[in-house]
Amino acid sequence: MVNYIADTLCKRLHNSMNGVKKSMMNVALLIVSILMNLVASSILKNDFCKKEVKNNGDLYAFNALTSVLSVVTLGIMAVVMGSLTSVSMYTVLLGILFGIVTALAAIFNMKALECGPMSYTSVIISCSLVIPSFSGLVLYGEPIAPLQYIGVVCMLASFVCAMDKKNDKAGVSVKWFLYCMVSFLFNGSIGVMQKIHQNSSHKDELSVFLLMAFLVSTVFSAIMIPVSLRSRKGGAESRLTVTAKEKVKKYLVVGIICGVFIAFCNQINMYLSGEMDSVVFFPVVNGAYMILTAIVGVLFLKERFSVKQWIGLVLGTAAIFLLCMA
Numbered sequence: 001m002v003n004y005i006a007d008t009l010c011k012r013l014h015n016s017m018n019g020v021k022k023s024m025m026n027v028a029l030l031i032v033s034i035l036m037n038l039v040a041s042s043i044l045k046n047d048f049c050k051k052e053v054k055n056n057g058d059l060y061a062f063n064a065l066t067s068v069l070s071v072v073t074l075g076i077m078a079v080v081m082g083s084l085t086s087v088s089m090y091t092v093l094l095g096i097l098f099g100i101v102t103a104l105a106a107i108f109n110m111k112a113l114e115c116g117p118m119s120y121t122s123v124i125i126s127c128s129l130v131i132p133s134f135s136g137l138v139l140y141g142e143p144i145a146p147l148q149y150i151g152v153v154c155m156l157a158s159f160v161c162a163m164d165k166k167n168d169k170a171g172v173s174v175k176w177f178l179y180c181m182v183s184f185l186f187n188g189s190i191g192v193m194q195k196i197h198q199n200s201s202h203k204d205e206l207s208v209f210l211l212m213a214f215l216v217s218t219v220f221s222a223i224m225i226p227v228s229l230r231s232r233k234g235g236a237e238s239r240l241t242v243t244a245k246e247k248v249k250k251y252l253v254v255g256i257i258c259g260v261f262i263a264f265c266n267q268i269n270m271y272l273s274g275e276m277d278s279v280v281f282f283p284v285v286n287g288a289y290m291i292l293t294a295i296v297g298v299l300f301l302k303e304r305f306s307v308k309q310w311i312g313l314v315l316g317t318a319a320i321f322l323l324c325m326a
Contacts, residue, residue, distance in 0.1 A: 026275055033268040034288045040261035041109075042118055042293045046301070048254050049114040054241040056107075056228040059114075061242055062255055063106050064221035069259025070214040070266075074207070077267055083207040091197070091205045092212065098193045099216025103224075105186035106217070108179050116176030119297030120162055120309065123316035124180040126290055127155045129282075130323050131188025132195050140199060151322030154315045161312025172309070210266060282324035290317045 053059055078084045112121045130152055136142035163177055197209055229239060242251040272281055294313060297303040305313065 022275075026272060029268050030272060030276075030281070030285065033265050033272070034285060034292070036261040036268075037265050037289055038292050038296070040258040040265070042122055043296060044254050044258055045110060046113045046118040048250070049110045052242055052247055052250065053110070053114055056111075057225050057240050058242045059107050059110050060221045060224045060228055061240055062110070062251065063103055064218050064225070065251070065255035066106075066259035066262065067103070067214045067218040067221060069256055070263040071211060071218060073260050073263035074211050074214065074267065077263070078207045078211065081207075085205055085208060087205055087208045087212070088202050090200065090202050091209050094193060094197055095209050095212030096216050098190065098197075098209070099213040100220050101186050101189050101193065102213050103217040103220045105183055105190060107221075108183035108186060112176055112179035112183055116172055116180070117297060117303045117305075118301060119294040119303055120172065120305070120313060120316075121176075121180055122293045123158065123290055123313055123320075124162065124177075125183050125187055126286055126320050127158070127316060127323070128184045128187035129191060129286070129320070130155060131185070132191030133323055135192045135195060139196070147322045151319045154319035154322060158312040158316035158319060161308050161315065206270070214263075283321045286320045286324055287317065290320055 048062065049059070053062070109121070109125055112125070130148075133148060134144065137144050162172060162180075163174070197203065198206065225240070241247060269285065272285075294317070
């Protein structure tokens with residue numbers, strides 16, 4: 001009897017320790033994902049777009065580089081984890097559409113960063129998760145929580161506060177806001193297509209689906225480089241500038257870091273979304289990213305906002321937390 005009790009206690013203690021270790025690992029991965037996303041999607045892209053980009057061809061060239069690095073990184077991880085599977089025509093066709101939309105979302109995101117504040121741009125585009133949230137109601141009859149409706153109201157109020165004509169120090173403009181809204185729609189469409197794929201009978205092909213999406217994004221961006229430059233006449237507008245001798249090193253370094261980090265973020269978030277409660281994971285991963293982006297924008301990039309725009313930033317961040325509450 002004594003031996004039985006001792007064995008039982010040892011097993012429970014061992015299981016408890018394993019649970020603690022796993023929780024600590026998940027928290028560590030969550031922190032890594034948030035920081036990688038902050039560096040790749042905000043800090044580096046914002047700096048590159050504002051200082052180095054001269055035309056749309058430069059944007060497409062940068063997106064092609066980051067996408068191909070994401071393909072390589074995801075491919076290596078898929079081989080190591082043994083998650084590559086045979087692919088259906090359904091995944092191929094949806095993956096092609098997904099890749100084009102992913103590329104356009106990235107391009108318009110960078111266009112917004114090019115001419116507007118990083119922190120507010122990130123808030124508006126992150127609110128795009130409202131689109132897949134409500135698509136669940138339309139497509140699959142998924143219920144919408146009352147807090148999510150409040151989140152939509154906060155989101156709309158944040159959009160209204162963004163356009164404060166009395167303050168031009170923040171770099172906001174109608175052009176910037178339109179770029180944000182187009183990226184908002186494309187980013188929301190990404191979530192809808194992920195939901196559609198994961199609710200189909202081909203959901204086990206997710207790794208291949210992501211690989212195909214980034215591959216298509218690479219090809220689409222590469223094709224669009226000469227197309228976008230052909231419409232320009234003369235000067236820096238009609239040729240690639242990011243591959244010039246004085247810029248190519250930064251182009252390669254920033255592109256490689258962004259591509260690898262984005263791939264890791266996708267893989268980590270895919271894992272954590274299945275390991276952590278949604279009510280914890282989604283508010284933390286989105287909210288922490290937004291708060292850190294705002295801190296970086298205000299303290300280090302010296303972004304300045306009017307009182308109205310500050311209210312909008314707070315409402316936008318609150319909207320992200322509320323929209324994650326399923």
